[in-house]
Amino acid sequence: MKIQIYNTLTHSKEEFIPIDKEKIKIYSCGPTVYSYAHIGNFRTYVFVDSLRRMFKYNGYNLEHVMNITDVGHLTSDADTGEDKMEKAARKEGKNPFEIADFYTKAFMEDMQKLNIDMPNIISKATDNIEEMLEMVKEIIDKGYAYETSKGIYFDVSKLDKYPVLSNNKVEGQEAGARIEVDPEKKNPYDFAIWIKAPENHIMKWDSPWGKSYPGWHLECSAIGRKFLGKHFDIHTGGVDHIPIHHENEIAQSKGANGIIPANYWMHCEFLLVDGGKMSKSLGNIYTLKELKEKGIEPLAYKLFCFSSHYRNKLNFTFDGVKAAQISLNRLREAYLKHKEGNNEIEESIIKSYENKFHEAINDDLNIPFALSIVWEVAKENNKSKDYAILLEKFDNVLGLDLINSEKYNKVDIEIPENVERLIEERKIARQEKNWVKSDEIRDKIKELGYAVKDTANGMEIEKIQ
Numbered sequence: 001m002k003i004q005i006y007n008t009l010t011h012s013k014e015e016f017i018p019i020d021k022e023k024i025k026i027y028s029c030g031p032t033v034y035s036y037a038h039i040g041n042f043r044t045y046v047f048v049d050s051l052r053r054m055f056k057y058n059g060y061n062l063e064h065v066m067n068i069t070d071v072g073h074l075t076s077d078a079d080t081g082e083d084k085m086e087k088a089a090r091k092e093g094k095n096p097f098e099i100a101d102f103y104t105k106a107f108m109e110d111m112q113k114l115n116i117d118m119p120n121i122i123s124k125a126t127d128n129i130e131e132m133l134e135m136v137k138e139i140i141d142k143g144y145a146y147e148t149s150k151g152i153y154f155d156v157s158k159l160d161k162y163p164v165l166s167n168n169k170v171e172g173q174e175a176g177a178r179i180e181v182d183p184e185k186k187n188p189y190d191f192a193i194w195i196k197a198p199e200n201h202i203m204k205w206d207s208p209w210g211k212s213y214p215g216w217h218l219e220c221s222a223i224g225r226k227f228l229g230k231h232f233d234i235h236t237g238g239v240d241h242i243p244i245h246h247e248n249e250i251a252q253s254k255g256a257n258g259i260i261p262a263n264y265w266m267h268c269e270f271l272l273v274d275g276g277k278m279s280k281s282l283g284n285i286y287t288l289k290e291l292k293e294k295g296i297e298p299l300a301y302k303l304f305c306f307s308s309h310y311r312n313k314l315n316f317t318f319d320g321v322k323a324a325q326i327s328l329n330r331l332r333e334a335y336l337k338h339k340e341g342n343n344e345i346e347e348s349i350i351k352s353y354e355n356k357f358h359e360a361i362n363d364d365l366n367i368p369f370a371l372s373i374v375w376e377v378a379k380e381n382n383k384s385k386d387y388a389i390l391l392e393k394f395d396n397v398l399g400l401d402l403i404n405s406e407k408y409n410k411v412d413i414e415i416p417e418n419v420e421r422l423i424e425e426r427k428i429a430r431q432e433k434n435w436v437k438s439d440e441i442r443d444k445i446k447e448l449g450y451a452v453k454d455t456a457n458g459m460e461i462e463k464i465q
Contacts, residue, residue, distance in 0.1 A: 008265040025232035027224040032069040033103035034088035040271040047268040047310040064119035070100035073216040079192040113298040125219040132222040144255030148184035152194035163247040217248035235262035300325035332405035334378035341383025
């Protein structure tokens with residue numbers, strides 16, 4: 001079955017044709033590990049997870065590389081400000097390498113909680129300094145870069161076209177919003193590929209230009225080339241990477257290697273919060289841990305991400321993600337009921353569902369439509385192990401860990417002692433069939449911020465958000 005994906009490079013949806021029919025090579029921009037990754041960051045990694053799983057569902061092997069940015073990402077994406085790692089280190093009273101190790105571990109733990117299918121190779125920028133230095137030398141030797149007092153800059157005027165991904169036009173624009181006016185630059189849009197380090201800068205290495213460190217854009221080009229070669233299939237990232245980071249990756253790769261490194265460039269749209277931008281100043285940046293504290297599992301957030309196509313903006317609200325948690329619980333219940341079912345289902349019905357699902361995921365990762373097929377199967381009245389097996393197959397793409405549904409019965413919540421006492425009193429009242437007292441106690445529990453639900457398995461307690 002053909003696979004269609006949207007290519008930012010051509011601004012169109014195209015049939016995916018791999019360079020090697022046996023193996024697809026993918027490069028993904030990874031995190032800058034100076035702080036905890038937030039749910040906006042993880043929307044992109046959920047998208048990449050779905051992409052990996054879709055290709056594997058189609059029978060492909062993958063060679064997938066992701067970087068860890070632990071040096072070189074300045075506070076402005078346009079080569080200005082200070083290194084984010086050094087700034088975080090100063091704030092927390094640690095060295096940048098300790099900061100990188102701590103937040104890399106936290107990131108990996110969160111990826112595991114989201115049941116992310118991890119890339120084959122994950123490589124830190126600081127493990128590839130020699131490869132980056134070699135690339136800088138090649139770019140200079142081929143006439144695409146020059147030295148200033150601040151570092152080595154790439155000369156965009158040497159390219160046949162710049163930019164190539166975005167619709168921005170360099171010609172006629174004044175240096176301004178996204179770039180700093182630097183009189184040493186030959187062109188306002190030239191960017192740093194190697195940065196000379198100030199005396200007090202911690203993360204720096206020996207180079208022909210003195211103690212210095214790599215630019216953010218350089219690491220992806222060098223790491224991609226090291227592990228995937230000069231030419232590979234797909235490069236992924238968030239839409240925020242398009243106008244600067246990925247444009248500059250393409251530019252320096254063309255300078256060093258003479259070609260655009262990837263055939264297809266795929267980008268995930270922004271996550272909004274209550275209809276607006278996520279911002280630390282607005283206090284609306286949330287981590288998976290903060291969602292868990294509100295009773296929302298990481299996998300429920302993953303399901304929430306599936307409510308919108310990856311190329312559409314997704315608006316995060318707590319009402320929306322709570323609804324996703326409820327939906328996830330219901331999907332697990334439906335799966336378990338099918339697992340216990342004994343009805344036999346005609347093969348043609350199973351095949352029909354499989355084809356619809358397969359067509360959806362192969363149509364530029366139309367996960368929202370694929371999920372609608374999942375729900376059709378889940379809601380089938382004829383409970384059958386055949387449907388449970390089919391849901392497990394679909395979950396190879398969704399990654400919601402349905403096969404382990406029984407262990408996710410309830411999100412653990414801490415219940416205060418006074419509420420625990422009321423729960424015990426209510427149990428006694430119900431045993432004595434004192435329904436009036438039972439209702440009164442339920443209302444008291446509600447006033448304390450907890451909801452009581454009576455089920456066949458007893459009382460269930462939920463924290464009211």
